[in-house]
Amino acid sequence: MTARIICLLIGYCFGIIQTAYLYSKSQGIDIRTVGSGNAGSTNMLRNLGFKAGMITLGGDIAKCIVPIIITWLIFRNSSPELFPLLKIWTAAGVILGHDFPVQMHFKGGKGIACTAGMIIAFGDWRWIVIGIIVFFAIFFTTHFVSLGSICLSLEFAIGTTVGSLNGWYHMTAPRLAEMCVIIWIIAALNIFQHRANIRRLFGRFERRTFLTHEKNVEEEKERRAKGL
Numbered sequence: 001m002t003a004r005i006i007c008l009l010i011g012y013c014f015g016i017i018q019t020a021y022l023y024s025k026s027q028g029i030d031i032r033t034v035g036s037g038n039a040g041s042t043n044m045l046r047n048l049g050f051k052a053g054m055i056t057l058g059g060d061i062a063k064c065i066v067p068i069i070i071t072w073l074i075f076r077n078s079s080p081e082l083f084p085l086l087k088i089w090t091a092a093g094v095i096l097g098h099d100f101p102v103q104m105h106f107k108g109g110k111g112i113a114c115t116a117g118m119i120i121a122f123g124d125w126r127w128i129v130i131g132i133i134v135f136f137a138i139f140f141t142t143h144f145v146s147l148g149s150i151c152l153s154l155e156f157a158i159g160t161t162v163g164s165l166n167g168w169y170h171m172t173a174p175r176l177a178e179m180c181v182i183i184w185i186i187a188a189l190n191i192f193q194h195r196a197n198i199r200r201l202f203g204r205f206e207r208r209t210f211l212t213h214e215k216n217v218e219e220e221k222e223r224r225a226k227g228l
Contacts, residue, residue, distance in 0.1 A: 003075055006074070007089040007093060008089050008090070008092060008093040010071060011089070014064070014097065015063065015064075015099075015114065018108060018109075019041075019056045020039040020040055020044050020060075021104065023048075023059075024048060027048060029047075031044060032104075035047045036207070040109035040113065041053050041057040042145045045211070045216070046207070046209055047216075049213040050213065056113070060109070060114050060117065061114070062117065063094060063114065063117070064095075065121045068090050068121040071087070081170070082171070084170075084171060084179060085175050087118070087121060087122055088122070088179050088183055089182065091114070091115075091122075091186070092182055092186055095111040095186055099189065111186075111193060112152065115153055116152070118156075119131050124159075124163065124168070126163075127155065127156050127159040127163075130155055130159065131152050131155055134155050135148040135149070139209075142208075144201065144208060144209075146198070146201065149190065149194065153191065156183065157183050157184050160179070161183075164177075205226075207219065207220075207223065
């Protein structure tokens with residue numbers, strides 16, 4: 001249990017590094033006061049452009065991968081058989097820190113870029129490839145980042161559960177069950193953080209997101225014209 005708590009705390013300390021907030025402030029803007037008010041890569045892309053969105057995305061992915069590497073360095077000799085599980089504990093800490101940063105009154109992002117970092121750091125190429133296909137297929141056909149994000153979280157949760165049931169991760173049954181429970185809790189948290197987006201999706205007035213700033217500005221003008 002001590003190893004799990006250490007991983008959770010290491011992850012949280014990295015998670016509270018708010019890439020979107022720090023970069024937006026360097027541009028003289030507080031991202032929490034524009035657009036959706038969310039401190040994440042999608043809001044950055046919509047309001048500050050492609051470069052800002054990609055910097056935020058890369059930073060939030062990296063801040064999940066780096067602490068997982070650190071936990072590997074700490075526990076690689078003492079608990080190598082636990083490492084798949086410890087990766088998930090570390091990632092859980094990152095996502096909690098990102099979503100609920102103590103220094104920002106617990107108002108952060110929605111955790112999807114960090115979840116992407118978790119999937120990459122978990123190291124199972126099957127779920128990385130499938131996750132990329134699922135997210136971008138949805139994004140490029142609908143332009144709803146929220147829908148792609150929810151499906152990405154569910155894809156990893158379902159995939160790792162299937163892998164665990166087929167003995168892919170070489171841990172005992174209780175540890176596999178623990179890992180799957182945490183992954184499903186993360187997926188549930190990601191869905192909860194998108195609850196407003198889900199309401200808009202069902203109401204058919206969810207924001208679309210594009211890779212160019214001009215298209216995002218045009219989308220926002222259309223929404224305002226419709227009173228959305």
